[in-house]
Amino acid sequence: MARHGHGRRVLVTVALALLISLGVTAGRQGAIGTEPGTGPFPQGVVVVGDSITARYDDDPGSPEQGWWSFVGRHFDTEVRTFAQSGSGYQRPGHRCGGNRFIDRPEAFKGPAPSVFIVEGGRNDWATCRQGGLVESTDAAVQQAVDRYFDVVERSLPRTTRIVVLGPPWGPLDPWQQRRITSIVHTAAKRHGLEYVATKGSLDRPGRTVDGVHPTLAGSRALGDVVIDALSKRPPR
Template sequence: MTTRAHWPRRRAGLVVVSIASTLAALVTSAGVAAPGSSAAAPAPITATETPAERATMLVVGDSYSSYYGDRHSRYPGWWALVAQDLGLEPQLEAAGGTGFLSRGVACDRTRYRARLDTVSTVRPRIMVVEGGRNDWRRCTADGRLVEATRTQIESAADRFFADLADVWDELDRPRADVYVMSPWGTSKARKGQIIRPILRDAAERYGFSWVQTRPLTLEQAPDGIHPNNEGSRFLRDQVLQNSDLSERFTRA
């Protein structure tokens, strides 16, 4: 199932007449960052320490994201660690087995394109698209899993990023504020050598930011796919080292 960490809606300011009510308002009120200009270059952002005031980082992904919890859980996800380091509030829209083309092993889940409504609803300050590991397979019309062709993967990726570009432009956000990554383990390494460049080229074609990540080792992903705690920390480090996020987001 998709795990979501909901971002609170903007509340109107309260008129207060006492010290006690003023303190209550400070604890409960929240706001979101105003939309930026899609024509402007990404600028440094200062994130506050109060969770209710943090800008949202929306993550669309697969089991590399959905199998893990927030930073307080026993197995915190890479996305939770990244959000914590940047002072952002994460919201997760992820489901195991899914991708740009794949709809899960039972063909009963949604592709990434079906989750674009969430982007419009959440209006995140930045977005991370994580995936590709499952897209070597696809579902037929009668619900069978078959191997996908390169052309089918390319078509699905291009269609997703084209639609995301339209949605993101409507939010008046710079496209560089969408970060795309395709983490991989030791399993099906040859598929990764095909799929990851496809996703990189499609993302960059539409002006999104590609984040290169080194494949996880067996010590970091013992099943060849899913990261353990060491693997999640490794992915966090890869995201921060191979993008401009650390330079753009600073704590107040």
């Protein structure tokens, strides 16, 4: 009998330890923002973007931690990314073999997010023709941006806060930066969407690895710009 009692006590002890362990794990997950339902954006954040989003991870302390990771962890909310290197409003990614923002309907599936962010435009200075790149016209970029914003507005409820980031741009190609940024900004205003300027976040020394893609400092700086914008009431 004593042996059976001892066995039951061991089982109870193990069960309690397991429950405590599970509780700690769930608490950690909530703290790092991997589950929706906490913070000011309980339905999470969705990001559609290019390599400024796609090349980076959600690991604190990693040199590749993404701007969106800093945003998600600041607000303690889940961030889902639908991003591809080389892509844009009109330009397919992966050396003209990938897809454009508008080719990602999966970004609109599932429960509507609290915030929907469009990050991109950096690649739209050029378009693909016969497998190569040719400089795009202002009219072509404007048409592609307007078309995608139409899709975003139709696909999301009014409860979702739609944010358009000015194309994050490093020090390379300043003329293209002014040209493409102006087109995206004007289109966002025309559609009545919230626009967040990112100028200054990546064009300072040490903010990019190659004049285009962020270093950790660059991702943190871009994340800070977005955090500051989301912390304010959206403009009416």
